[in-house]
Amino acid sequence: MSTSYGGTSLVVYYGLKASRVLEELLASAIIASATHQQVTLFVNALDEAEAESAQRLADYFHHLVSKAKEKNVALKACFSSRHYPIIGSDHALEINVEDHNQKDIALYIEDKLIGMKVYTGSTRQITRRGLVEELTQQANRVFQWARLTIPLIKQKILEGESIDEIRDWLHDVPAGLEDVYVYILNNVIADGNRDQSFLFFQWLCLAERLLTVTEMRYALGAKDSEKALCRSLWEKIHGFIEDDERMKQRIKALAGGLAKVVSNGPKQHQETIQVVHQSVNDFLRTKRLALLSSYTTSASDPLIDTDKIISWCQGTLY
Incomplete structure (x- = not known):
């Protein structure tokens, strides 16, 4: 047990050390560049990091700008963020976009x-x-x-x-913005789409990465399958959406404007689905998946049935 614990501690130690080395290398490279020309760093959507990570990043860039000032080099940093508990600086200017x-x-x-x-x-x-x-x-x-x-x-x-x-x-x-989200869930998404919309938003908000349009087609079919199927059998499931073009039309109906398809390259399979704004994801995960759940035909079921989700994930290993 002690050996295992020691091995784990060693991995963590080296992981943190490597992170600091990378931070120092980046800082050195930026300051070296700023000695020859003015450098402005733009950090977008800082609020989308976890609170601790966002504050640590803000501290890092504030420190970097201060270090550059001491060396008399031209370096500026600009953060964009929603209102968020990010550590400020006595010398920083703040612009409220609204x-x-x-x-x-x-x-x-x-x-x-x-x-x-x-x-x-x-x-x-x-x-x-x-x-x-x-x-x-x-x-x-x-x-x-x-x-x-x-x-x-x-x-x-x-x-x-x-x-x-x-x-x-x-x-x-x-x-209010969140009230508009509630209005869309209540009034824009049609009653006949409630069940599939709830499933769609679960996949969208709980997936570890963005899903492609193709992956979402199979994910939505997973509710009718508890085991992995070969592709030909999967496509025979009742209600299976047969192509990506139809899936993109369904996304408009299921999302009510809260999600969109984004192209990440020239090929169709590179199209992914994402919420229109990070606040939508925060809103659904913290509050309103429950609202969608209450509208479904199986409203008596738990909001997030982990056994079902695991079963669906296993079923989509096509």
């Missing part, structure tokens, strides 16, 4: 509404202008709110609703 993005949100909304043909003549412009102003105000400086709401408006126009009717509908759309 204090400066009102005009950008208005431009985004106006651009998306240009192609919406509801009225003709001068009244069309007046109506659109009023809708842009109302949407901008209701977005309350949260770009993600506007991004999620615009597709819902487009759908209503396709269904023949007038802009006046849409403006009336907006009064029922909540202003």
Whole structure:
């Protein structure tokens, strides 16, 4: 036992030591480069790291900038993050995007509404202008709110609703971002899609890595199989989605705008599925998978049945 424990400790020790060596090498390389030219580091989405890791990274870059200042070299670092308990610096400047993005949100909304043909003549412009102003105000400086709401408006126009009717509908759309997520789960995802939507979001939020569109097709079929099948038998499962194009259409219906397909290369199998924003993943994992579960036909089952998930994972080893 003692030998095993000692071996484990040695591995951890060397792992930490290697990490520090890499940090020092990176710092030396950056400062060396900054002696010849101004270097600006951009660190995006720092909040997507775990709290401890995010704070450690912030400390590392703050220390690096201070070290560069002592050596009189031109080095700057810029972090982007949601509001988060990240350690600051006495010399750092802070910009709250929501204090400066009102005009950008208005431009985004106006651009998306240009192609919406509801009225003709001068009244069309007046109506659109009023809708842009109302949407901008209701977005309350949260770009993600506007991004999620615009597709819902487009759908209503396709269904023949007038802009006046849409403006009336907006009064029922909540202003808070998480409240919009709840609204989508409650009202946008159709009742007939609830079971599959719950399964879709479990795979999306709990998978260790992003799943491809093809992998999601087989994952959704796993609920009807408790063991691995050969590919030909798998594709005979009732309700199996036979190709990626149809799967991408189903994702629109199952996700309600909360997830999207992202291309990672020229080949179709390189298309992966991800949430539209990290806050969606946080929201679902911490709170609202329970809400989706309550809508399913098997609502009496536990929220996350680990035995079922293990069985599904084994079943998808195709």
